[in-house]
Amino acid sequence: MKGPDRIQLVEVGPRDGFQPIGPLIPTAQKIDFIERLHAAGLRRMEVTAFVSNTAVPQLADAVEVLHAAQALPGMDAQVLVPNLRHAERAIAAGADHLAFVVSVSEKHNRNNVRRSPLESAQEYSQIVAAQPRGAAMRLNIATAFDCPFDGPIDPEATLALLDHLVEVNIDAEICLCDTTGRVTPDRVSALLDAARRRFPLAKAWAYHGHDTYGLGLANVIAAWSGGIDVIDASFGGLGGCPFAPGATGNVPTEDVIWMFERMGVAAGVDMQKLLPIACAGAALPGASAGGRVREAIAATARSSSS
Amino acid sequence: MKGPDRIQLVEVGPRDGFQPIGPLIPTAQKIDFIERLHAAGLRRMEVTAFVSNTAVPQLADAVEVLHAAQALPGMDAQVLVPNLRHAERAIAAGADHLAFVVSVSEKHNRNNVRRSPLESAQEYSQIVAAQPRGAAMRLNIATAFDCPFDGPIDPEATLALLDHLVEVNIDAEICLCDTTGRVTPDRVSALLDAARRRFPLAKAWAYHGHDTYGLGLANVIAAWSGGIDVIDASFGGLGGCPFAPGATGNVPTEDVIWMFERMGVAAGVDMQKLLPIACAGAALPGASAGGRVREAIAATARSSSS
Numbered sequence: 001m002k003g004p005d006r007i008q009l010v011e012v013g014p015r016d017g018f019q020p021i022g023p024l025i026p027t028a029q030k031i032d033f034i035e036r037l038h039a040a041g042l043r044r045m046e047v048t049a050f051v052s053n054t055a056v057p058q059l060a061d062a063v064e065v066l067h068a069a070q071a072l073p074g075m076d077a078q079v080l081v082p083n084l085r086h087a088e089r090a091i092a093a094g095a096d097h098l099a100f101v102v103s104v105s106e107k108h109n110r111n112n113v114r115r116s117p118l119e120s121a122q123e124y125s126q127i128v129a130a131q132p133r134g135a136a137m138r139l140n141i142a143t144a145f146d147c148p149f150d151g152p153i154d155p156e157a158t159l160a161l162l163d164h165l166v167e168v169n170i171d172a173e174i175c176l177c178d179t180t181g182r183v184t185p186d187r188v189s190a191l192l193d194a195a196r197r198r199f200p201l202a203k204a205w206a207y208h209g210h211d212t213y214g215l216g217l218a219n220v221i222a223a224w225s226g227g228i229d230v231i232d233a234s235f236g237g238l239g240g241c242p243f244a245p246g247a248t249g250n251v252p253t254e255d256v257i258w259m260f261e262r263m264g265v266a267a268g269v270d271m272q273k274l275l276p277i278a279c280a281g282a283a284l285p286g287a288s289a290g291g292r293v294r295e296a297i298a299a300t301a302r303s304s305s306s
Numbered sequence: 307m308k309g310p311d312r313i314q315l316v317e318v319g320p321r322d323g324f325q326p327i328g329p330l331i332p333t334a335q336k337i338d339f340i341e342r343l344h345a346a347g348l349r350r351m352e353v354t355a356f357v358s359n360t361a362v363p364q365l366a367d368a369v370e371v372l373h374a375a376q377a378l379p380g381m382d383a384q385v386l387v388p389n390l391r392h393a394e395r396a397i398a399a400g401a402d403h404l405a406f407v408v409s410v411s412e413k414h415n416r417n418n419v420r421r422s423p424l425e426s427a428q429e430y431s432q433i434v435a436a437q438p439r440g441a442a443m444r445l446n447i448a449t450a451f452d453c454p455f456d457g458p459i460d461p462e463a464t465l466a467l468l469d470h471l472v473e474v475n476i477d478a479e480i481c482l483c484d485t486t487g488r489v490t491p492d493r494v495s496a497l498l499d500a501a502r503r504r505f506p507l508a509k510a511w512a513y514h515g516h517d518t519y520g521l522g523l524a525n526v527i528a529a530w531s532g533g534i535d536v537i538d539a540s541f542g543g544l545g546g547c548p549f550a551p552g553a554t555g556n557v558p559t560e561d562v563i564w565m566f567e568r569m570g571v572a573a574g575v576d577m578q579k580l581l582p583i584a585c586a587g588a589a590l591p592g593a594s595a596g597g598r599v600r601e602a603i604a605a606t607a608r609s610s611s612s
Contacts, residue, residue, distance in 0.1 A: 001495045214561040214598035218524035247605040255520040292520035299553040
């Protein structure tokens with residue numbers, strides 16, 4: 001079993017993790033989390049989203065958070081955008097790394113953005129055209145493997161949607177997202193392999209998974225051993241699972257880092273600095289946290305000191 | 307990614323899971339759990355251990371539990387034994403499948419059974435000689451990867467201990483155990499590969515892992531894709547982690563079965579029957595439970611009915 005010697009972890013907690021939290025997190029506290037995560041070595045984050053302030057009041061402070069994140073040295077701050085209008089807002093605010101999301105599942109895409117996947121694909125072309133020269137693009141393919149409404153997604157459906165997207169911007173990083181946590185490692189490997197064979201010119205691929213069914217790290221390993229070196233994760237496992245409230249969601253950054261550190265795979269993250277931030281994130285009022293490593297390390301420490 | 311089309315799950319909950327629980331579980335309740343697990347399709351279990359009743363009062367009813375398990379049709383009931391004296395007790399009680407445990411780590415073996423690993427290896431020879439013809443043997447290699455006292459174990463140390471054990475009974479099933487949950491998938495693959503190359507005549511290999519650091523399923527997949535088709539697990543994730551009290555322990559049967567079912571790998575277990583048993587196990591007073599699937603399925607059900 002072999003994969004890249006180094007991974008880039010994309011910390012999505014400040015967006016994916018904070019978004020479902022009900023009680024508003026003060027903007028200063030969000031910025032403090034981002035600064036501490038940056039100080040722990042995380043240099044790429046999805047720091048916020050430009051979305052409807054009415055629908056997602058938690059992220060209404062997107063401009064302020066983006067600017068604070070961009071001020072950190074060496075920081076690559078990406079922001080999620082669901083459509084052209086919000087992409088234009090993000091670009092106007094100075095965002096130089098957009099993450100556009102489109103679902104393979106018709107139902108899921110309509111539920112998210114009231115458009116068909118092909119309508120979203122057309123909008124993607126317009127967003128790419130609207131970006132200033134040199135700006136970066138992440139393309140998130142939601143329900144790439146499994147849909148909360150329709151169950152398993154045929155890999156051909158995902159590849160067919162990519163037919164409409166990849167050539168629009170061959171420099172985009174394409175992230176295959178397991179939205180429900182129900183994909184298994186065999187299917188992660190198979191779809192990533194098929195996608196890379198079908199689109200050999202696509203510049204970069206990434207994987208985004210959930211730990212809802214305990215498969216978080218197993219699927220990350222499947223992606224990594226298939227050659228993927230860009231992995232999304234959320235500190236504290238923040239994010240929950242919107243389709244299974246009460247269950248855990250995003251794969252936790254500290255669990256991913258802990259595993260890769262033991263495997264000798266570099267991620268540039270200081271686990272000792274990361275851990276207290278992850279604990280503080282998991283303790284946010286209204287947060288749905290996940291992960292094992294925080295508790296395992298705390299329990300081992302209690303045990304050795306007793 | 308490919309592995310065996312079928313796995314045999316060894317349900318270790320009635321021994322490994324019950325053993326650390328403080329409040330005594332009534333014998334009738336233990337037998338009821340074993341009968342329900344059997345009815346869910348589990349045909350191989352570590353049902354109890356023959357150990358010191360003073361040290362482990364929870365398993366003082368070993369004879370009664372063993373006999374009840376052996377009465378179930380098609381059941382392969384294995385019992386753990388730590389030394390010759392207790393093996394003789396087990397054999398006298400009619401046990402026809404012993405599981406002998408020896409640690410690679412000197413400290414861990416002395417802590418467990420007050421013997422050096424080589425002394426335990428000599429005792430293993432005596433136990434094999436004491437078994438009646440046709441009885442089966444499982445050899446559990448504890449701390450095969452990592453020791454709670456000494457940290458990572460050199461693969462050569464594990465192979466060197468196996469040099470003293472494999473030829474004693476070439477028909478034994480040898481289980482490499484990750485005692486602490488700290489092994490990573492790359493090392494599971496590497497050691498299993500090396501062991502099978504070094505001992506090509508050994509009849510069968512198995513893997514036993516923990517989910518303490520979230521690596522439970524990732525490591526099971528590493529073993530499976532390396533060709534291992536015998537996997538230990540504990541219903542409800544029962545078992546805790548003796549070296550990190552409060553953290554989760556054994557990889558949960560229901561998480562393993564759920565994953566392999568979605569992968570089309572047969573295990574002969576009925577998930578619908580298994581789930582309520584796993585929930586009941588996790589709810590036992592004093593139990594340290596683990597796993598994700600119970601909660602994910604319950605949360606999805608709540609969500610769809612609301």
